[in-house]
Amino acid sequence: MASPTTLISPPATKTLTPIKISKPILPIASTQNHNPISTPQKPFNRRDFLSFTLIAAAGVISLPAAPARAASDEDYVKETKEVIEKVRSTISMEKTDPNVASAVLGLREASNFWVAKYRKEKSLLGKPSFRDMYSALNAISGHYISFGPTAPIPAKRKVRILEEMDTAEKSLLRGR
Structure with a gap:
């Protein structure tokens, strides 16, 4: 009985045709320099590339960083009130x-947008208005992600969200 490998014919191999290059790709330095002003160029090698990259990176790192743009309190209050109204409606x-x-x-x-903008602000992280808004928005987003955009919010969750909205709004009025 013949083995299975002898029954299968070997795959046909293709022969690749060599590529003929009519001109050299890199300039070759010759011993005879026809132009006394120009010097022969050597190809750009890895050492030159790494040294150039290191110098450029050091220059970029040494530049002073731009300060983070802190949102003003007026913007925070205005945008938080807008989000509260949108949540309620x-x-x-x-x-x-x-x-x-x-x-x-x-x-x-x-x-x-509100969470992405104000979550980074260290001055807002301890404020009761931020804490309550973040908690309520988290509950709302979690509900709609889990159950879909047309699923109604259960009564207990709705009451808790509205209470958090009320306390956040009161804290905003007090500047907290």
Whole structure:
């Protein structure tokens, strides 16, 4: 009985045609220099590249960093109030409202923008208004991510979110 390897014919091999280069790619330095002004050029090698890269990186690193742009308190208060109003209007919509999905999408965009902008601000991290807003937005986003944009928020969660919105708004009025 023949082995399975002898029954299979070997794959056909292709022969590659060599590439003919009519001109050399790199300039070759000759011993005879026809032009006394120009010097022969050597190819750019790895050592030259690494030294150039190191010098450029050191120059960039030594530049002073631009200070982070801190958001002003007025912007924080204004944008937080806008997000609070958007949250209240969105979660109070009826389940049968045809615009609920687009309102949830707008709320998610606004909350993602608000969180991305103010989460980095160290001066805001300890404020009660930030803490309550962040908690409420986290609960809302988690609900809509898990259950979809048209799923109504359960009553207990809705009450807790609205309470957090109220305390955040009161803290904003007090400057906290």
